[in-house]
Amino acid sequence: MTARRILLVEDDRFLRRAGEISLRQRGFVVTTAADGEEALRKVRAEPPDLVLLDLLMPKMTGIEVLKTLRAEEATREIRVLILSNSSREEDVEEIKTLGVSGYFVKADLSLQALGDMVARLLEA
């Protein structure tokens, strides 16, 4: 079985590091990006199986990244999981229309739970 490729898009370095380590421990191939531009570059370079996407980032917001991904033929079908710390309804609504596999608040999520969810998604 090919190891699943995950792109973790997160501007906070602590969260990025913890997330990367935890997911690697679970056996995933993890790439990271610290902002939206970098994320798009890496997605186009090597499309992952799953993108874990933060919303509030400098330079380009998560929503903009998502919109761009969904707009391009090559990246339209890539699965995206939103990991945010904001729970503004306006954002949630907008995101749902763009099509994501889930929306979670990081502070409420344990690494364990995160890993389980990712594994479930990628098995399907």
Next chain:
Amino acid sequence: MDPERILILDDDHEVAAFLAQFLVGRGYQVVAAYTGADGLAILRDGQIGLLLLDLKLPDMDGTRVMEEVHKLASPPDIVCVTGEGSLDSAIKAVEGGTAGYILKPVDPSRLDAIVRRVWERRRLLRENARLQAEMEGRLRETEAVLAIAHTASTTLDVQEALRRICRELTRLVGADTGAAYLLDPAGGRLVPCAGYRVPKDMLATFLAFPLPLGEQGFETEVWSARRPVFTDSVPSDPRFSYQLFKLFRHQSGLVLPLLLDEEVAGAFYMVWWTKRKALTERELALVEHVASQVTVVLRHARLFDQAQRERRQLDVLYEISRRLAAAEDTGQVLSLVVEEATGLLNVEAAGIRLREGEDLVVGARTRAAGRVMARPRIRVGESLSGEVVATGRPVMVEDLQKDTRYDPAHKAGAIEEGFQRLLGVPLQIGGRTIGCLLVFSKTRRRFSPEDVSLLTALGDHASVAIHKNRLYAESQAREQEATKLYEVTAHLAATLDVDSVLDQIVEKTVSLLGCDASGVYVLDDARGGLGFRRGLHLDPALTRDLVLQPGEGVAGRAFKERRPVSTADRLADSSLRYTPAAAGLMQAAPRAFLAVPIVVRDDVLGVLVAYFFEPHEFSEKEVQLLSSLAAHAAIAMDNARHYAEVKLQQSRLAQIFDSTSDGMVLVGPDGRVETANRRAGDMLGLDAADLVGAEFTELLAGYRSEGVDYQRMFATLRSLVDDPEHGGAGDLELRALRRILHWVSQPTKDSAGSTCGFTLTFHDVTEEREVSRMKSDFVSFVTHQLRTPLAGIKWMLELAGEDPDVPVDAASYVHDAQEAAQRLIQLVNDLLDISRLERGKLTVAATPTDLGELTRDVLAETAVLVREKGQRVSLAGDADAPRVLADPQLLRQVVVNLVSNAIKYTPEAGTIEVRLEAAGPALRWSIRDSGIGVPALSQPKLFEKFYRADNVVTLETEGTGLGLYLVRLIMEHLGGRVWCESEEGAGATFLFTLPRVETTG
């Protein structure tokens, strides 16, 4: 006795005697003659009915006698008695027309027979002739009577009738001459009017002599008996001693009076110049019959005359009334009436007096009446005129000189002028006597009842005409007054400038009252009294600073006493008081003053005064007029006052309206903006002037460029036009203007309480909303900022905890750190939820939720903790609990919170019971613990922010104090209720209810 005799003519005396004796024995009257000459002489004498003739006579032949006899007018019959009988003589006798032929010696019986026969025959003839004459007489009578009747019925000309009848009558009675007389009412005599066969030489005299009625020269019997009087010997009849009868000597006379209504109206006089007429009963009756026929004629004639007269009078009256109707003023009417009166009644003078109060003044009189009605003014009751007016009935004076009723002084003029009779009738209108109409006559003719009614009729026409003209004059005057007053009213309505209205009023005062000047004084506290305000024809030097005190002068008194006050002549009026300041007024021109107060409701605002420069008595009418004008002045001044007040109010209101900090727009029931203040204009980015009058919906349409939200934002506003009662509030975000306006709408009510549109109040909430948004953004921002490092801490700790190389102690430190971090994260989450719930920013997605399942999940999650604490948890009613309408996430939070609390506050080995059960239309969820319970005082405050029950302080429990508050907020949002039931020391039960969702439908 038989008038006829028998004549025996025989020369034989013996024979004659024998025959005579025999005939006398038979009853005849006989006479004898012996010669022809004697016999003829006797025969010519007449009255011989039968002649016994001897043919042989000494002096002549009997035939000669027979011839002579035949020449007589009424010849006797002849019987020949002869001694010689010869055929010759017999033939002669027969040819001579004898009635018989006897031979001597005479056979007496034969003679008797012949004589009898002859006598009989003669008698029959005489009888016949008599009858004939009688019949002819009757026939003539009848014809005459018929002729008279015919005349009577076909002619109304009395003279003509009398002439014809006179003729018939004369013939009827067989008179020689006849004359007819008619009554001359003026002279009281019968004047000749017709004659028949009056001898020419007597004609002149005849015509000159009337028959007196005054019994002069006539015996009483003639006229008083009213019967025909006849005499056959006029010269010696004492009854006929009148001159006329003496002048014309006649033998027989018949006076036939003609009566009409018991009075002598005429007479016929029949004359027999020489004959001694014997008037038979029959003739008398006939004559009286004729007289009655004539009466008929006279009556008809009189009636006809009367009718004619009346008809003429009516025509004249009609003509008069037409002219009266056309007369233009009373003077004309009166002149016309007196002129017509003289003509109608055939008098020489006439006059009218009209009533003025208690006096009678001359209204009009003909020239001839100048001296008769000399005094221009007399009292009612005085003299004839006065009596007519006082009694209201006609008065007549038959003979001025003989009259004793009236003052001779008054009559002197009339008598001197030759007037003898007076007639006066009242002039009446509506039962009131307004004057009298008089006529004066110089003749002795009496005023008949007809004259009185005629004059009364004329008087009635005159009264009507006078009255009509007076009314007309009055109405003209009124109309003029009304027009003038109307002009003042019109001016009043056209201007609020008090001074200009007062100027009009003083002008109209002068014109309507005909006074010399007028002025208005107005109460002015600043000037200390009644200050002169406006006037006309008053000396300005005098009036400029004039101020009157209440009670001072006429004006001051009118003001003080609140009623019209006048003086006819100030120089003569000692009751007027003036202060020294107004002394100037005393020297001024006005002499007569009339002042009327100008009153508005209870206040006297001033005084209106009319001045005359000559002494003048003010009439009731003038006071009324001036009062009317003062009323107008009052209205003008009142109006001006009100207007000033209103203007002041209006300007104040306008100031307030424009100085509020909120914008206000009033939209009328027609959907147009009635008014808007300046702030509204500023807020909406429009000119306030453009706002007013604009259609509201069009106005709103102007903001369409605000984008997609326009419909939502403006929908409610638009609907207000159709339903102003609805009211409402909302926000208007005007991006182009960079502002947010909060609007509130209320229906606008008029004074009657009915809705007439709506009022919008705009408040600029741009900053508020901005702050609010910033707050919300802030909260989100802060939440995010807090959560990120917290999540970082949590994950790092998790990693560290999973590292197998970590020593046990360090692992437990990590574990505690994780718990602390978790608590912090929970706090942040709670704060965020609370913040959003408080601001109403959390949208609730209510779906049918299985509360039983949710509870099971939560309990499963907390099972570990429960086990650690050794608590026993039971759940009941979860299996078949009905669904509730709720947001599952929020509901989960509630359940988690309550369960956590229960676990926290229940000691080790305690029990926790969770129960779900139906409660009416709701589902009730309850959790009971065996913990410390909640004191009664604390129970209400449990669900408040940051509250932890007092007794909790003593124990070590971690709690933010927010949990229950959040539970409460959420329950409120879900439309449910949460509460606590507890006794201190005996555990606590927390309950909430939510409406059930019906499974069907």
